Amino acid sequence: MADFSSMKRRYRLIVPDDLYRRLDHHLFPGDHDEHGAVIVAGIAESKSEVRLLARELFLAADGIDYVPGKRGYRMLKAGFIADRIAMCGTERLVYLAIHNHGGCDSVQFSSDDLRSHQRGYPALLDIARGMPVGALVFAENAVAGSIWLSGDRQIELSEIVVVGRSRRRLTAAPTRQVSLSSPVYDRQARLFGDLGQAILGRAKVGIIGLGGAGSLIAEYLGRLGVGSFVLVDPDRAELSNLPRLTGASRWDALGWLASEKSPKWLQQIAFRLAKPKVLMARRNILRANPSAKVETIIGDFLEADIAARFTDCDYLFLAADTARARLLFNAIVHQYLIPGVQVGAKVQVDRKTGEVTDVFSVVRPVTPESGCLLCNGLINAAKLQEESISEQERRGQRYVDDPDVIAPSVITLNAVAVSHATDDFLFYMTGLRDPNAPTSFMRFHPRGRQVWSDEPRKSPSCPECGQGPRSRLARGDARRLPVIERTKVKTAEATESGIRLPA
Ligand SMILES: [Zn+2]
Numbered sequence: 001m002a003d004f005s006s007m008k009r010r011y012r013l014i015v016p017d018d019l020y021r022r023l024d025h026h027l028f029p030g031d032h033d034e035h036g037a038v039i040v041a042g043i044a045e046s047k048s049e050v051r052l053l054a055r056e057l058f059l060a061a062d063g064i065d066y067v068p069g070k071r072g073y074r075m076l077k078a079g080f081i082a083d084r085i086a087m088c089g090t091e092r093l094v095y096l097a098i099h100n101h102g103g104c105d106s107v108q109f110s111s112d113d114l115r116s117h118q119r120g121y122p123a124l125l126d127i128a129r130g131m132p133v134g135a136l137v138f139a140e141n142a143v144a145g146s147i148w149l150s151g152d153r154q155i156e157l158s159e160i161v162v163v164g165r166s167r168r169r170l171t172a173a174p175t176r177q178v179s180l181s182s183p184v185y186d187r188q189a190r191l192f193g194d195l196g197q198a199i200l201g202r203a204k205v206g207i208i209g210l211g212g213a214g215s216l217i218a219e220y221l222g223r224l225g226v227g228s229f230v231l232v233d234p235d236r237a238e239l240s241n242l243p244r245l246t247g248a249s250r251w252d253a254l255g256w257l258a259s260e261k262s263p264k265w266l267q268q269i270a271f272r273l274a275k276p277k278v279l280m281a282r283r284n285i286l287r288a289n290p291s292a293k294v295e296t297i298i299g300d301f302l303e304a305d306i307a308a309r310f311t312d313c314d315y316l317f318l319a320a321d322t323a324r325a326r327l328l329f330n331a332i333v334h335q336y337l338i339p340g341v342q343v344g345a346k347v348q349v350d351r352k353t354g355e356v357t358d359v360f361s362v363v364r365p366v367t368p369e370s371g372c373l374l375c376n377g378l379i380n381a382a383k384l385q386e387e388s389i390s391e392q393e394r395r396g397q398r399y400v401d402d403p404d405v406i407a408p409s410v411i412t413l414n415a416v417a418v419s420h421a422t423d424d425f426l427f428y429m430t431g432l433r434d435p436n437a438p439t440s441f442m443r444f445h446p447r448g449r450q451v452w453s454d455e456p457r458k459s460p461s462c463p464e465c466g467q468g469p470r471s472r473l474a475r476g477d478a479r480r481l482p483v484i485e486r487t488k489v490k491t492a493e494a495t496e497s498g499i500r501l502p503a
């Protein structure tokens, strides 16, 4: 069972923005009165923090579930609480009771509130069978929270982060203004402010795949001043992908060994010793921002230990195009409430005639509530099957005849998709995004100079993004991710020499 004992870790609540909008509307309908609700949340733990992941919202009907209190002004009715807390005990979720006060930019519990916590929470903890329980009080732009752990220990909630279409932070009182750290960012800070620049500096971004698209994503995010990265890719530089990797030289691919004039065995050595793509990306990021923290993993995103390193990011970029990677990325977005985007470019060629039939770039934002890659038919079941069966063999042969490797590919096609995807990230993180902007997938067809936008569907019964009792949504660490089974896998940390070392 999870141990929530460390008092040093901060507790945060992550809330999808649709859920937050419904709650906000319920608490502040304009009547200046007090209202109540309950959120049940999954849990994700890391060394430094515990994230509570809002899964479901229950609005307490005024006069029925939220009634005049015996000691305080109003209270949640016992039956309303009992149903929710029993559910939390069986489903391993955290119970959070909610009400609002007046005021705008700061809020705190009243002495009545605190007394009622003292009276009620020890008993609730028992019914919740070891899961934390807590209370939140909202003002229009602020929230304070208190989380109770077994043994009558209490921890203050440090903030709520609203994720999805637009990102917001709510704290108990306004945070102090930041001053601009470096003149380097003067021009861009004029767009999104010193605070926006500070937000980018604190952001942790995961990039899955550091080929053509991923290399550009790393470059752009490094230049923007993003502070923290996790990069994964199993591959090394090759002569044929140098035209699409930013900052790459023939040295990276050991060009003098790898050229076609070299004997086959020398080409194989070059293939094995060339620079890993994650290290090339790190080099570019550090050139742009020497203080960035960059974790590099030469390995397979699908392995459990590696996938786990992406579950505490603020944003994910999927730039590796396999069905398995799509499935796992999609699962992390929903299970851990981390917004992300899938980017790619495709040149379709008729296998028989060799003629180019279609050329396009795609940007598909995937947020916890907008509909997912699975319910939009973008995870191909046959391809999933094929990849699972022959994954090992494919890897052994990929140098010679993997169709992915020899598919046509051009830097400009990647750049179109990556520019839009990183723009989305930038406007989302810094709060410049119009909160009502559509979440559509975008396709760019350079041949006809056409831009298409596809509205994602959302299936309420989807096992990934749906609200059904068995869905993955906001389950956090309690649910297994769709990673690959391997008996003995050593995760590896990339080193400058490119040698894999056990972590
Ligand atoms: Zn109160």
Ligand SMILES: [Zn+2]
Pocket: 371, 372, 373, 374, 375, 376, 458, 459, 462, 463, 464, 465, 466
């Ligand atoms: Zn779905």
